Structures are given as C-alpha cells and as structure tokens.
Amino acid sequence: MTAPQQPPIVDPLAVMRGLASLRKLAGSYPAGHPMITQKLKELEDVIAELLHAGSPVRIDVIRGDVFLDGIASTSEHQANQQLLAQLAALGVDSIHIHEGVQREELLAVAEFLWQYTASGDSVATQLAARNVTHVSLGRLLPLDTRWRAQQWADAPTGPLDPDYAESILMAQHTWEATAAGKPLDVVTVRDLVQLLIYKVARSNAALGQILAVKQYENLTYCHSVNVAMLSLLLGKQVGLDEPTLAALVEAALLHDVGKTQIPLDIVRKPGALDKSERRMIEAHTTLGAEILIQSEGLHPLTPTVALEHHRSVKGTGYPDLGDAIPHPMSQIVSVADIYEAITGARTYQAPTPPDRACLIMARMAGEKLNTGLVKTFVNTITFFPVGSLVRTNRNELGLVVQTNRREPLHPMLTLVDEETYKPTFQVDTSERDSSGGYARHISTSLPAPDGLDLRLFLDSAQQAA
Ligand SMILES: [Fe+2]
Numbered sequence: 443m444t445a446p447q448q449p450p451i452v453d454p455l456a457v458m459r460g461l462a463s464l465r466k467l468a469g470s471y472p473a474g475h476p477m478i479t480q481k482l483k484e485l486e487d488v489i490a491e492l493l494h495a496g497s498p499v500r501i502d503v504i505r506g507d508v509f510l511d512g513i514a515s516t517s518e519h520q521a522n523q524q525l526l527a528q529l530a531a532l533g534v535d536s537i538h539i540h541e542g543v544q545r546e547e548l549l550a551v552a553e554f555l556w557q558y559t560a561s562g563d564s565v566a567t568q569l570a571a572r573n574v575t576h577v578s579l580g581r582l583l584p585l586d587t588r589w590r591a592q593q594w595a596d597a598p599t600g601p602l603d604p605d606y607a608e609s610i611l612m613a614q615h616t617w618e619a620t621a622a623g624k625p626l627d628v629v630t631v632r633d634l635v636q637l638l639i640y641k642v643a644r645s646n647a648a649l650g651q652i653l654a655v656k657q658y659e660n661l662t663y664c665h666s667v668n669v670a671m672l673s674l675l676l677g678k679q680v681g682l683d684e685p686t687l688a689a690l691v692e693a694a695l696l697h698d699v700g701k702t703q704i705p706l707d708i709v710r711k712p713g714a715l716d717k718s719e720r721r722m723i724e725a726h727t728t729l730g731a732e733i734l735i736q737s738e739g740l741h742p743l744t745p746t747v748a749l750e751h752h753r754s755v756k757g758t759g760y761p762d763l764g765d766a767i768p769h770p771m772s773q774i775v776s777v778a779d780i781y782e783a784i785t786g787a788r789t790y791q792a793p794t795p796p797d798r799a800c801l802i803m804a805r806m807a808g809e810k811l812n813t814g815l816v817k818t819f820v821n822t823i824t825f826f827p828v829g830s831l832v833r834t835n836r837n838e839l840g841l842v843v844q845t846n847r848r849e850p851l852h853p854m855l856t857l858v859d860e861e862t863y864k865p866t867f868q869v870d871t872s873e874r875d876s877s878g879g880y881a882r883h884i885s886t887s888l889p890a891p892d893g894l895d896l897r898l899f900l901d902s903a904q905q906a907a
Pocket residue numbers: 697698726751752
C-alpha cells in the first residue's frame with residue numbers, strides 16, 4: 443500500500459532564491475570559488491528533496507505568486523517581491539528541473555542568467571549550447587485554471603472620447619470583415635487614418651486613455667488603433683512631414699492585420715505556445731504582408747511594416763530575412779507596438795504602468811529597438827504620461843493633466859476626490875517647499891477605476907509644458 447502523497451515541505455522559493463544568489467556569485471567570482479561551491483551544494487540539496495517524489499520540479503510564477511507543481515507557496519509574499527522582480531526582469535517566470543540534473547548544469551544555468559540578454563536564439567537553444575538538458579526556463583507558463591479568474595474586458599470601458607470610440611468601432615468592423623475572408627476595406631482604412639490624425643490626435647482624453655495603463659485585453663483592433671496613435675506621436679516628434687505621417691499611421695494601423703487569419707484562441711492563449719502554435723503566431727507578419735500587397739490603394743511601405751515589425755535593429759526576430767535591418771517606419775511601429783502591448787492587460791498578467799514600461803523599453807534599446815527612437819518616445823510620453831492616475835507621497839490621488847519636460851517625474855496633477863472620482867484642485871509636483879526639496883513625489887501609478895471620467899480632467903488640459 444502506498445502512502446498518500448504529501449505536499450513538499452521545501453518551499454519552491456528556496457530554489458528561486460538559490461538560483462538568484464548563484465547567478466550573482468557566478469557573475470562576481472571565478473568558477474570553483476568556495477562561495478559558489480557552497481551555494482551549489484545548498485541548491486542541489488533543496489532540489490534533491492523536491493525531486494524525491496519522482497516527478498520533475500515545476501516552479502511557476504503566476505502574477506507575482508510562486509507555485510510549485512500548481513500549489514501556491516506559503517511563504518510571506520511581500521518579502522519575496524524583490525527576488526521575483528529580479529527573475530521577472532530576466533524573463534524567467536517558469537523553472538522546470540528534471541531528475542538527473544547535474545551540478546554543472548545548475549552552474550551553467552546561473553551563468554546563463556547572469557549573461558543573458560535577449561538575442562535571436564531562444565532560451566532553450568542557448569541552454570542546450572551549454573549542455574543543460576535537465577533544466578528549462580520559460581517566459582510563459584503552462585495553463586493554470588486560476589488564470590481564468592482574471593477576466594479583462596475586450597475593449598476600453600467607461601466614457602470615451604467620441605472620436606476615439608468611433609475609430610475603435612471602425613477598426614473592429616474592418617477587422618471582423620477581414621477575419622471573415624472579405625477583402626480589406628481600404629476606403630474605411632483611409633477614413634480611419636484621417637479620423638486618427640485630424641480628430642483623435644487632438645483629444646487629450648483619448649491620448650490619456652491610450653497612454654495610461656489599460657484595463658482591457660488589447661485585442662487586435664484596439665491594439666492597432668492605439669499603435670497607430672502612438673506611432674503618430676513618435677513620428678511627429680522625429681519630424682516626419684504630413685504625407686509620411688499619413689503613411690506611418692496607415693502602416694501602424696495595419697501592422698497586425700495578419701492576426702485576423704489566426705484562430706483567436708491561439709492569439710489569446712494564456713500559456714506557453716508549442717512549436718506549431720508559435721509558428722502560426724509568427725506567420726501573422728507574412729500573412730499580413732500578403733493581405734496588404736493584394737489590397738489596392740495602400741502606401742507601398744504598409745506591407746513592409748507588417749512584415750518587419752517583429753524584427754530587431756540587429757536584424758534578428760521573425761520572419762527570417764537574413765540580417766536585413768527594418769525600415770525606419772517599421773522601427774517606429776515596433777516601439778509603439780511594444781509600449782502598447784506591455785501597458786495593456788493580458789489574460790495572464792496585469793497591465794504594466796507607463797513608468798515601468800519605459801524602463802523595460804530602455805533595456806530593449808540598441809538590441810531590439812532603435813535607441814534614438816526609444817529615447818524620443820520616452821521623452822514624449824514621459825514616465826507619467828497625461829492620463830496616468832497616481833498616488834503622491836502625501837497619499838493624495840491625482841491624475842496627470844500636464845507633463846513637465848524639464849522634470850518628467852514631477853508632472854502637474856489634478857487631485858481626485860476618492861469618493862466621487864471628481865476633480866478637486868490642481869497641484870504642481872515640481873514645486874519646492876521652504877527647505878528646497880520637492881513638496882510632493884509620485885509614489886506609484888495606478889490603473890484608473892471604472893467611475894473615473896478622463897474627459898472631466900483632460901479635455902481642456904495642455905499636453906506638455
Ligand atoms: Fe505583431
């Protein structure tokens with residue numbers, strides 16, 4: 443008779459913690475240093491205990507919580523935030539360790555984590571090159587039913603700027619018709635480009651809604667409208683002329699049109715994709731370019747941008763086009779695309795606030811994204827763009843109504859009544875007190891609650907000082 447299986451007594455965080463310290467040691471001391479040997483031994487012991495049950499050790503970080511084989515860690519959550527943030531910053535959300543793992547492999551993983559920068563090769567390929575066969579690291583996680591609990595809306599909720607609302611509706615109709623196999627409606631696309639350039643771009647409320655954290659899952663058509671607007675902001679900032687801006691907005695609007703040819707459950711899949719699913723997702727670039735080449739009346743660069751927007755400035759990414767560097771217009775759309783994607787919600791993760799998104803993009807500069815474009819973009823939107831809801835160090839809730847180019851961390855706020863969500867009065871967070879220090883700091887940025895009507899705050903506000 444076998445005894446019922448007991449949950450493991452070793453906390454999965456011990457493995458995460460062990461790997462994180464080993465990573466630092468591997469980066470600071472030569473191989474064979476006694477501190478490395480000691481840490482390796484500790485980590486080996488923890489893993490041996492976890493592997494004792496005979497199945498692989500599967501550690502997943504799901505929205506900031508650690509799970510071992512699907513069971514939540516009992517550790518004090520708060521104390522581990524820094525460690526989890528460090529691993530998340532490295533793109534490691536999932537660690538699987540199999541029976542037979544060798545000490546050399548653990549050290550190789552730690553060294554890999556120390557040296558890792560995003561490059562063309564997948565993590566799996568890079569680990570295999572280091573003879574690591576019993577450990578796998580992942581960015582996305584196997585499906586966990588708990589993720590279903592987080593349901594995001596498919597589009598922005600709450601009162602929207604009417605022109606922005608109309609542009610989303612037009613994009614939705616165009617996308618749905620294309621998904622149903624109809625030819626792309628180029629006339630509507632052209633109207634939509636005009637609406638975005640001449641109306642939506644002039645609405646502070648709409649820009650606020652696009653720049654701030656988005657409490658909805660950015661499905662293709664909303665994402666496309668938002669990427670078009672962000673590309674327009676960046677294109678204006680780098681001094682493109684009007685006809686080029688119109689071409690840019692059209693290309694940005696249609697960059698992901700190939701996704702209309704891919705089943706939605708794969709586009710939205712909240713877990714690791716297998717090889718064929720990944721191939722299918724990656725094909726949205728070539729499928730999009732094909733649709734756009736066949737559509738008469740578009741700008742000649744529009745298919746190019748669809749084809750190239752997942753390629754890096756180093757010539758890596760997909761599809762494989764040799765070492766060709768993307769056209770500057772594709773590089774602009776890539777910057778806008780990434781910002782939009784990370785500030786939007788996904789089935790498996792909450793949206794990232796703009797200030798953190800800027801830092802994430804700064805890390806991609808020079809590797810994936812064009813450094814000059816990232817700098818210009820971050821300077822344009824700033825860390826706390828118009829429309830961001832923030833809390834100050836005085837525990838006031840405020841909405842950013844004007845950015846400050848000279849002091850991007852100290853924008854102008856309209857304070858928000860926490861009961862009614864109505865504006866109260868304006869404060870300038872760049873003002874100094876009698877000691878010469880700032881009277882206020884922004885402590886954190888927050889997602890806007892449903893009852894907050896951005897139009898009350900932003901319609902008459904200025905974009906930038
Ligand atoms: Fe894409």
